[in-house]
Amino acid sequence: MISNFQLVLVTDEQSVLEQSTETGLSLALGIISSYLEGKGIRVLLSDLNKRFGSYSFSEEQIQLIGNIYNGRQVLAYLAGAADSALDQVAELFLEDVSMDSDAFGVSIGADFSMMQVHLGFVLASYLKKKTGKKVFVGGNNISYLYIFKDFYHDLLVSAVTNLDFIMK
Numbered sequence: 434m435i436s437n438f439q440l441v442l443v444t445d446e447q448s449v450l451e452q453s454t455e456t457g458l459s460l461a462l463g464i465i466s467s468y469l470e471g472k473g474i475r476v477l478l479s480d481l482n483k484r485f486g487s488y489s490f491s492e493e494q495i496q497l498i499g500n501i502y503n504g505r506q507v508l509a510y511l512a513g514a515a516d517s518a519l520d521q522v523a524e525l526f527l528e529d530v531s532m533d534s535d536a537f538g539v540s541i542g543a544d545f546s547m548m549q550v551h552l553g554f555v556l557a558s559y560l561k562k563k564t565g566k567k568v569f570v571g572g573n574n575i576s577y578l579y580i581f582k583d584f585y586h587d588l589l590v591s592a593v594t595n596l597d598f599i600m601k
Contacts, residue, residue: 435567437475439534440466443553443572444481444526445546449490449498461572462540479530498522501551504588511558511591523559526552532560536567543573550574550588557596571600 442462466476490498500506500518510519537560541553549572557568570592578585579601593599 435474435535437477437534438469438536438538439477439479439531440538440540441527441530441556442478442480442482442540443542443549443556444485445542445544446548449485449495449548465538477531477534481526484529485526494525497525498548501548501555504551507551507555508587508591511554511595513562513595519555520559522552523556526556527559532564534564534566536569537564538569538571541570541572541574545574545577550578554588554592554596561596567597569598569600570596575599575601 440462462478462480466478469476497518500516500522506516506519510516537557539553539557539560542549553570553572553574557570560566561568578589582589
């Protein structure tokens with residue numbers, strides 16, 4: 434039974450490369466949170482856009498985050514390959530996220546961003562491996578992957594095969 438649910442909104446390139454105090458609101462996350470709270474499930478929200486919008490990444494961190502763009506590396510990670518670089522990326526972004534929740538949700542956003550897509554799947558995979566708990570992945574970018582399913586075929590198959598729940 435799920436009584437505590439951690440929901441993570443994945444950041445995009447803008448929050449990593451440019452310091453910004455702008456924060457977009459996610460109506461979908463509010464609806465999900467409200468619905469779950471109404472069912473007696475405590476929801477913790479972690480908006481990585483807000484957390485990292487004013488954060489200054491070092492050059493070393495930027496280079497580490499660059500691993501997110503290596504499609505083959507991300508596919509291997511989703512399939513369970515050990516990868517200390519992607520573990521470090523996940524740990525950097527999940528530093529303030531509680532691992533004590535009963536289940537996790539990862540929203541890969543709506544910016545049609547490969548960083549959001551790959552980072553979201555890496556975070557979901559990391560959470561699943563690290564905690565052994567159920568992980569739900571959603572967000573508008575899932576719809577984009579389905580729209581361009583021929584191009585993203587390998588990524589979709591890997592995500593559906595290796596993660597618990599993918600919601601479109």
